[in-house]
Amino acid sequence: MNERDYEQTVSALREDETGTGAVPSIKLNDGNMIPQIGLGVLRISDEDVEGVVTDALAAGYRHIDAAAGYNNESGVGRALATNGFNEGRARRNLWVTTKLRDSEQGYDDALRAFDRQLGLLGLDYVDMYMIHWPTPFNWRSSETWRAFERLRGEGRVRTLGVCNFLPEHLERLHDETGQWPAVNQIELHPTWQQRDVVGFCKAHDIAVEAYSPMARGADLNAGDGTVARIAQSHGVSAAQIVLRWHIENGTIIIPKSVHSFRQRENLDLFGFALTQAEHAAIDALDGPARAGHDPLTFTYA
Template sequence: MLGTSDLAVAAAAASVPGIKLNDGNVIPQIGLGLLRIENDDVAPVVKSALAAGYRHIDGAAGYNNEGGVGRALAETGFNKGRKRSHLWVTTKLRDSEQGYDMALAAFDRQLGLLQLEYVDMYMIHWPTPFNWRSGATWKAFTKLRDEGRVKTLGVCNFLPEHLTRLYEETGEWPAVNQIELHPTWQQREVVAFCKEHGIAVEAYSPMARGADLKAGNGTIARIAEAHEVSPAQVILRWHIENGTIIIPKSVHSERQRQNLDLFGFALTLDEHAAIDALDGPERAGHDPRTFSYA
């Protein structure tokens, strides 16, 4: 029999919508991002998120904390059985390990660190057009999918030109494109291209690492006050209403819970339009045409 706290966790997990992907799999719309958390520190962060009701964990080889994530999953029982079947785990390939043979070897190492039998999504982290190996990497990814060790294949930071090149080489669009996306950097052309080709959009830095909380001369704060929620919840709710998958990062259990609590209010059309109007010309992160990560 479930206790009160168990019921609260179950309710929080159930409140998060699922986004159906072009391969038929369903990803929880809210996940926990793990960038810039040390390997020795990440296990309690993952544990508190799971305890709050998160059922989507977004990691990467380049974050250098997969071992800690694996320990958290094993210690909570989310690495196998029924619990595992209700958890979505994403990880990403290091850019330096792109290519067919290197990607297969890297995946074996990552799966061992995560203490899992499969991951729900494996992603190319950056397109690296100056050293393009995404086509060969994708062929390794499809082998892993055919073997049942990966369910969904995705990419990060791909612009339309990169998505098109990948499709021309492989005959397949990714299921998800994870990009920098927040009110002051909305990437509307990329989002429109993804929607046109059935690619789900996932936002990292959904609040511009906190910078957008004060965007628009207090616009976000005024909306938050009207709904008696936090500015962070306003921005995350805007993403939810746009149908975007989000992976806000927080190492604090209370903020983790707030970032899940987005379904007790809705933005008015005017409020949503006011956030749309915050779009700007400058990204907070890196340029996919020139950057390589790890």
């Protein structure tokens, strides 16, 4: 990012950052607005997730990222109902994402799966429904997408997205359906920046959403203390530095934490900005190894 682009990016962010702690939103290619920070709930039991989501809602989160494969949609639904976020104005001010289980891809299977998931969540609609993995070895994304379009037409889904799609998968989906997804959720963090995927998404107006935005904590120690030194200069945590880097890149992030104080910290990213040199130093941490799974071979069945 050159100096002019960096200054324009930070200037635009500051226009959105009102000093009230409000999280900026990203406008998607379908016109919907998604909060740039959400709560991820992967690897939290159905029993425990209710309290985690309750804490997050109290902290100010208005974006919850769920999935059938996480096996905790029921607990998420209980938290939304208990805290009054399952209907009315509170529901309209909340963004809820969930994802289709890979084994339920296909037109009829996806429709049946969505009915079950919506019931578990206790909602009338979800804000975004996503294909969880492309499964190119058992490609059913175009049939699944037709089901997604029907759900959107019925008003039960607002935005359609995908996860873990590489450019070749996005192009195939577009060739077969004539559509680009609004969001591509991918593994993305300083040591695995997937610049080819990000560049393709930006060229086709697909918003990028990062899961594992800190590589499950590993990237907090990346670069022989680079992140820690930048954090010390700003008087914030290493996690806040990495998440701020994502924010300045225009990336949607869904950091996971079961601790309420860390949830609040992960929202507190708008009282400081990285310098261009600091941002470039984090850019330079990019590496050759992912922390998670390969979209060419993996299925979250």
